[in-house]
Amino acid sequence: MLNVEKSRADKIYGNDKLQPVILAIGAGIGADFDITKIRYGKVIIMADADVDGAHIRTLLLTFFFRYMRPLIENGNVYLAQPPLYKFSKKGMDDLYWYEDDMSGAFKILEERGVARDQVSIQRYKGLGEMNPDQLWETTMDPERRILIKVKLEDAMKADETFTLLMGDEIEPRRKFIEENAKYVKNLDI
Numbered sequence: 001m002l003n004v005e006k007s008r009a010d011k012i013y014g015n016d017k018l019q020p021v022i023l024a025i026g027a028g029i030g031a032d033f034d035i036t037k038i039r040y041g042k043v044i045i046m047a048d049a050d051v052d053g054a055h056i057r058t059l060l061l062t063f064f065f066r067y068m069r070p071l072i073e074n075g076n077v078y079l080a081q082p083p084l085y086k087f088s089k090k091g092m093d094d095l096y097w098y099e100d101d102m103s104g105a106f107k108i109l110e111e112r113g114v115a116r117d118q119v120s121i122q123r124y125k126g127l128g129e130m131n132p133d134q135l136w137e138t139t140m141d142p143e144r145r146i147l148i149k150v151k152l153e154d155a156m157k158a159d160e161t162f163t164l165l166m167g168d169e170i171e172p173r174r175k176f177i178e179e180n181a182k183y184v185k186n187l188d189i
Contacts, residue, residue, distance in 0.1 A: 012029065012063075012067065018063060021060075021063075024039065024040075025038055025039060025040070025043060025068065025071070026038060026039040027039075027071075029067040029068060030067050033067065033068050033069075033070060033071075035070040035071065035074055038071065038076065040076075041076065042076060042077075042078055043064075043071060043076050043077050043078070044078045044079070044080050044147065045057055045060050045061070045077070045078070045079050045080065045150075046080040046082070046127065046139060046140075047060075047080075047127075048082065048124075048125065048126040048127055049081075049082045049083065049084045049098070049124060050084075050125055050126065052126075053082075053126070057079060058161060061077075061150065061154065061155050061159070062155075062159050064077055064150075064155060065155035065156065065159045066159065069152075069155075072150055072151075072152055072155045073152055075149060077149075077150040077155075078148060078149055078150060079147065079148045079150060080139050080140075080145060080146070080147060081098055081139070081145075081146035081147070081148060082098075082124065082127055082130075082135075082138060082139045083096035083097055083098050083124060083138050083139075084097060084098060084099065084100060084123065084124055085097040085102060085105065085122065085123055085124065086121070086122040086124065086134070087105055087109060087119045087120070087121055088119060088120050088122070089114060089118055089119045089120070092112065092114060092119075095108060095109065096137075096138050098146065102121075127139070
């Protein structure tokens with residue numbers, strides 16, 4: 001994914017990751033963006049539920065904020081929420097869990113009369129680890145999926161974070177990392 005923080009418009013238009021997004025939306029970018037020309041009512045960002053997926057979401061939100069802001073202001077941008085875990089046991093419907101804290105999932109299993117040691121737990125590192133039917137059931141089916149509408153404040157925060165972490169100013173980035181390193185729970189190395 002292109003770092004839009006340091007890129008000119010011609011590089012954005014020519015980027016092999018962003019060009020399909022620009023073409024699919026069909027409304028141009030920057031000063032040429034025309035909200036009346038969008039092809040879809042919802043633009044859904046679907047990325048892995050891990051740290052890498054969060055990075056991709058931040059990059060895309062920053063791109064939309066900077067080059068297609070009316071899309072966000074108009075309420076057309078959503079984030080899909082794929083599960084982090086699948087709990088399964090023969091004879092039981094699978095339970096998908098969307099948070100790192102699994103205590104709520106264990107409580108649900110307990111209510112179903114299933115002990116922790118009776119289930120297998122699968123941690124999804126990415127959407128590609130799911131079978132097509134699992135991806136449909138958990139993340140794509142309009143009847144069951146979880147979508148979060150992106151608000152302008154969300155995109156502004158993503159933009160600020162992206163500028164801080166990817167911009168030219170080294171001292172604020174160093175300070176941010178030093179202050180926030182203690183909160184890291186899942187480091188993907």
